[in-house]
Amino acid sequence: MDAYSPGDIAQRAETVGVAKAKQDFVSTFMLAILAGAFIGLGGCFFTTVVTETSLGYGPTRLLGGLAFSLGLILVIVAGAELFTGNNLIIMATISGKVSAARLMHNWVVVYLGNLVGSLATAALVYFACQWKANNSAVGVTAYNIAGSKLVLPFATAFFAGVLCNALVCLAVWLCYSAGSTTDKILSIVFPITAFVALGFEHSVANMYFVPYGIMLAHTDEFVNGAATAGLLKFDPSIYTAGNFVVSNLLPVTLGNIVGGSLMVGVVYWIIYLRGGSRAVGDR
Numbered sequence: 001m002d003a004y005s006p007g008d009i010a011q012r013a014e015t016v017g018v019a020k021a022k023q024d025f026v027s028t029f030m031l032a033i034l035a036g037a038f039i040g041l042g043g044c045f046f047t048t049v050v051t052e053t054s055l056g057y058g059p060t061r062l063l064g065g066l067a068f069s070l071g072l073i074l075v076i077v078a079g080a081e082l083f084t085g086n087n088l089i090i091m092a093t094i095s096g097k098v099s100a101a102r103l104m105h106n107w108v109v110v111y112l113g114n115l116v117g118s119l120a121t122a123a124l125v126y127f128a129c130q131w132k133a134n135n136s137a138v139g140v141t142a143y144n145i146a147g148s149k150l151v152l153p154f155a156t157a158f159f160a161g162v163l164c165n166a167l168v169c170l171a172v173w174l175c176y177s178a179g180s181t182t183d184k185i186l187s188i189v190f191p192i193t194a195f196v197a198l199g200f201e202h203s204v205a206n207m208y209f210v211p212y213g214i215m216l217a218h219t220d221e222f223v224n225g226a227a228t229a230g231l232l233k234f235d236p237s238i239y240t241a242g243n244f245v246v247s248n249l250l251p252v253t254l255g256n257i258v259g260g261s262l263m264v265g266v267v268y269w270i271i272y273l274r275g276g277s278r279a280v281g282d283r
Contacts, residue, residue: 003183009176010091010272013265016176017092020081021102025109028081032113035080039114040121040208042071044130046196047209051134051141058197065193071205072168072188076175083111083204084165085172087260091269111203111253118207126215131222139222140231146213147234149206150243154251157201161255162263164200167191168256169264201252210248214239 004012020028050064075082086106092098125131131139152160174187195202216222217239226232 003177003179005177006268007272009173010268012176013088013173013268014092014095014097014273017089018097020086020089021092021098021106023081023106028106028109029113031079031081032083032110033117033120034078035075035082035110036114036117036119036204036207037121038074038078038080038117039071039082039202039204040118040125041074042068043205043208043212044121044125045070047142047145048130048133048138051138061197061199062193065196066189068196068205069189069192072171072192073185076172076184076188077181081110081113083107083114084168084202084256084260086110087165087257088169088172088265090261090265091273094266094269095273114204115207118204119211122208122212122215126212131216136222136225139216140226142209143213143216143222143226144233146210146216146239147232149201149210149248150213150238151234152201152248152251154247157248157251158255160199160201161203161252162259163198163255164195164202164252165256165259166263167195167200167259168202169260173264173268201248201255203249203253203256206244206248206252210244211241214241214244 046064046068049067050060053060053063055063072082072085074080075085089098089103089106093100093103131142133139149157168191171188171191174191175184178184178187217236223232223236
């Protein structure tokens, strides 16, 4: 099957947005939990892959980005509700097919479901002692990843969130052009690898990375051993739920909304769906 054209993608995105907004609470929430879990698994895979590589910064980030792509591949192919991707529902709202209230309801339910799934995955990975792999080197990587997110200035976290979800929503957008599972996977890999390699910030991924780091920061066995070896880059005292919400999750979430809804959803709506017309050159 030939790929759908950009105009057709816009129509499909609008139709999917309507379906997502009308979905019942239980299905939406359960699918959101799955999405949080899937993104968490991608984060776990990323952490392991980038641990103690000797490839250099760029190649290591590239390899890690490829690994993290697992998360969105599972979301799209297996089926789940991801807050960042659902920012595209705004296209149906602007067209008058989904009310602002229904849009916000979907975003809130999915966001909370993503949080539950991410936290559950972080806890499962923690209690599975995956952080002990390679003499706790994986745990050190996870701890330092979380710390690097907790010390970001508010503005930096916000703009990194904007750029991140522009790429994530472009990945979802490209998936609407796909005619097969292979097409969908290929559509996902490059934008997701790019945002991870570039160090941009994803709110749902951070729902896994930072809580996992907080668990490690409050594990004496881990902290004492890693601190003695001089492997911890950040003070354990910064690893708190309050610091996470205020310093990272809030600005990143706001940035994700701007990047996904405005920079992708609204822009493409203006180009292809404004006034019910389709852009010149669309087939």
